[in-house]
Amino acid sequence: MQTPTEPTPTEPTPVEPTASPWRVRDFRVLFSATALSQLGTNVSYVAVPLVAVGALDASPGQVGALATLSTVAFLFIGLPAGVWVDRLRHRRILTVADLSRAALFSSVPVAWQLDALTLGHLYAVVLLNGCATVFFDVGSQSALPQLVGPAALVRANSAVVSLQAVGNIAGRGAGGGLVQLLTAPVAVICAAGAYLASALQLFALRRGDDTPHPPPGARLHAQIAQGVRHVLGNAELRALALTAALTNFGSQIVTTMLPILFVRELHLSAGVLGLFWGAGGLGLLLGAWCARPLAGRLGHGRALGLVGPVLAPAALLVPLIDRGPWLWLAGAAWVLTLFKTGVDNVLGVSLRQRMTPDALLGRMNATFRFMLTGALAVGAAVSGLIGELAGVRATLWVGGALLTANFLPVFLSPVRTRRELPPQESHRLPGPAVIRTGDSARAEGRTNR
Numbered sequence: 001m002q003t004p005t006e007p008t009p010t011e012p013t014p015v016e017p018t019a020s021p022w023r024v025r026d027f028r029v030l031f032s033a034t035a036l037s038q039l040g041t042n043v044s045y046v047a048v049p050l051v052a053v054g055a056l057d058a059s060p061g062q063v064g065a066l067a068t069l070s071t072v073a074f075l076f077i078g079l080p081a082g083v084w085v086d087r088l089r090h091r092r093i094l095t096v097a098d099l100s101r102a103a104l105f106s107s108v109p110v111a112w113q114l115d116a117l118t119l120g121h122l123y124a125v126v127l128l129n130g131c132a133t134v135f136f137d138v139g140s141q142s143a144l145p146q147l148v149g150p151a152a153l154v155r156a157n158s159a160v161v162s163l164q165a166v167g168n169i170a171g172r173g174a175g176g177g178l179v180q181l182l183t184a185p186v187a188v189i190c191a192a193g194a195y196l197a198s199a200l201q202l203f204a205l206r207r208g209d210d211t212p213h214p215p216p217g218a219r220l221h222a223q224i225a226q227g228v229r230h231v232l233g234n235a236e237l238r239a240l241a242l243t244a245a246l247t248n249f250g251s252q253i254v255t256t257m258l259p260i261l262f263v264r265e266l267h268l269s270a271g272v273l274g275l276f277w278g279a280g281g282l283g284l285l286l287g288a289w290c291a292r293p294l295a296g297r298l299g300h301g302r303a304l305g306l307v308g309p310v311l312a313p314a315a316l317l318v319p320l321i322d323r324g325p326w327l328w329l330a331g332a333a334w335v336l337t338l339f340k341t342g343v344d345n346v347l348g349v350s351l352r353q354r355m356t357p358d359a360l361l362g363r364m365n366a367t368f369r370f371m372l373t374g375a376l377a378v379g380a381a382v383s384g385l386i387g388e389l390a391g392v393r394a395t396l397w398v399g400g401a402l403l404t405a406n407f408l409p410v411f412l413s414p415v416r417t418r419r420e421l422p423p424q425e426s427h428r429l430p431g432p433a434v435i436r437t438g439d440s441a442r443a444e445g446r447t448n449r
Contacts, residue, residue, distance in 0.1 A: 021148040021156035026205050030147060031159060033201040034140060037098060038167035040194035041133075043178060044105060047187040048126060054184055055112060056119055066126055068380075073130030074373035081134045082366025083223045086359060090143040091205045097136035098199035104129050105192035109185040117185075138369060142361040145353045150423065154295065154350045158288050161345045165285035169278050227363025230356065237355060239413030240348045241368055243308075243406055245375040247341055250402030252379030254318060257387055257395045265392060266323055276331055283335035287342020295347055301418025304347050308407020311340040315403035319396035337403055348410075354421045 021027040052058035052066055085093060104125045111117040148156040178187035231237045255277075262273040294303040317333035320326050356364040379399075386395040410416065 021152040021159065024148050024152070026147045027144075027152075027156060029201060029204045030140065030143065031163065033094070033098075033198045034160065035163055035167075036194045036198035036201060037136065038163060040101065040105070040191040040198065042167050042170075043187060043194065044129075044191040047178070047184045047191060048108070048122065050184040051108060051112070051117075051188060052119065052122055055117060056122070058119060062119060066122060068377070069123055070126040070130050071373055071377060073127065073134050074369055075377060077131060078134055078138075078366050078370035078373065079224045079227070079363075080220060080366075081138050082227050082363035082369075083220055085135065085138050085142050085362030085366065086223070087362075090139050091202060093135050093139040094143070095199050095202045097132040097139070098195045098202065100132040101129050101136075102192045102195035102199065104132070105188050105195065108188045112185040134366075134369070138362055138365045141349070141353070141365045145361065146358065150354065150421070153353060153421070154292050154300075154346065157350045157353075158292055158346045161288035161291075161342060161349075162285055165281050165288060165342065168284070169281040223363065227360055227367050230360050230364055231367045234355065235413055236415045236418070237352055237364075239409040239415050240352055241371050242409035243344065244348065244368065245371045246402055246406035246409070247344065248372050248375040249379040249382075250315070250399045250406060251337075251341075252376045253383040253386070253399030253402065254396055256380050256383035257392045257399075260387070261321060261392050261396070266321070268323070268327075272327075276327075276334065279331050280334045280338040283338030284342040284345075286335075287339040287344075288346050289342075290339075291343045291346035294343060299419035300347060300351065300421055301415045304344065304351070305407075305411050305416030307340055307343050308411055311336050312404050312407045315400045317400075318403075319393060319400045321396070340407075351415070351418075351421060354423075 049058075049066060052062065058066075108117065108122070108125060111121055144156055144160070145153055178190055182190075231241055258276070259273060262268045262276070291303070294307065297303075298306060314333040314336035318330050318337065321330040352364060352368065353361065383395050383399070386398055
């Protein structure tokens with residue numbers, strides 16, 4: 001890949017390697033802020049649709065529009081967001097994103113109290129919240145490698161993926177409980193408070209506080225193209241992206257039909273559906289916990305390449321969901337499917353971070369986010385289409401087949417033979433100096449990572 005024309009850097013002082021990310025103060029700050037942000041995300045995931053249904057009598061189509069608008073921002077601004085993440089200070093990006101989300105969700109109960117809440121208001125809130133989430137997600141993934149250093153990167157990613165899995169299990173349960181106890185609009189206040197607390201926590205970050213300088217004459221579309229070429233032009237990164245996109249595509253096809261299957265065809269309660277999804281979250285958590293030991297025993301790339309063909313076929317048992325023992329069998333298969341996803345998330349994210357120079361981290365993460373979230377959007381549409389034309393069961397079989405085959409891009413790529421992560425220093429692009437370590441960390445006129 002051709003490197004951009006940028007000023008020659010002064011020699012950077014690398015982040016001091018450490019075996020544990022928990023020894024790094026800034027990682028602890030970012031982790032706790034992410035935990036609060038995840039709480040806000042999961043509470044709002046439950047509360048906002050219930051506001052639409054309970055307070056505004058929204059139709060199923062209108063609730064579906066809310067879900068679509070919450071993710072469409074990744075398709076519209078995902079790639080440009082990566083450029084801005086590489087240009088701006090990470091702490092500022094994360095803080096502004098959380099403050100924006102707090103303000104947006106605070107407007108919902110205020111409008112409800114004033115009897116001025118409309119569906120258009122909710123549409124605007126979830127759309128703008130999606131825009132802020134784009135910047136928070138890309139910015140946090142881009143900041144993490146610099147906070148912990150290469151030696152602790154896998155453990156740091158494992159902690160973050162585990163946090164997300166716990167959030168999916170407990171956060172949405174907490175959201176449902178808050179709605180039941182306090183009503184949906186009041187639960188939205190709790191989500192806003194979590195985002196505000198996250199923003200306040202981020203002010204404690206000591207690094208990422210210096211103004212970067214974009215390369216002279218850099219054009220937005222050229223920088224976007226450079227990030228896309230970096231991902232798609234590298235065989236290993238391309239394989240990671242395709243495997244993750246297939247995973248999202250197949251899982252979205254399955255999960256979109258699950259509420260219809262459970263409630264309408266099997267006459268099971270919404271609580272049973274919640275337990276089924278919670279089992280998947282448990283599988284994701286276990287996969288995140290086991291990723292590093294698997295990489296230590298098998299090698300980093302071999303773990304990514306070999307876990308897939310062993311566990312991916314379990315997805316073919318998911319379409320067999322039925323009442324009785326078949327429900328337990330399909331639930332166990334869903335746990336194994338999400339276990340593989342947890343392993344992929346930790347090891348795949350760590351590998352792509354180490355294979356990307358600091359100056360391209362934002363654009364690399366944005367390119368991945370664009371592809372992966374695009375796969376979710378397309379998967380939902382395809383699921384609905386197949387469901388209408390061929391029925392729910394046929395849709396589940398299509399999703400299960402895609403999840404079974406999702407390991408192939410990585411298995412057939414050079415990733416499968418990689419035993420260790422590459423040294424990130426050998427992949428740096430020329431540019432101004434990196435941020436120094438230490439409590440008095442300073443930047444020396446570089447593009448922010």
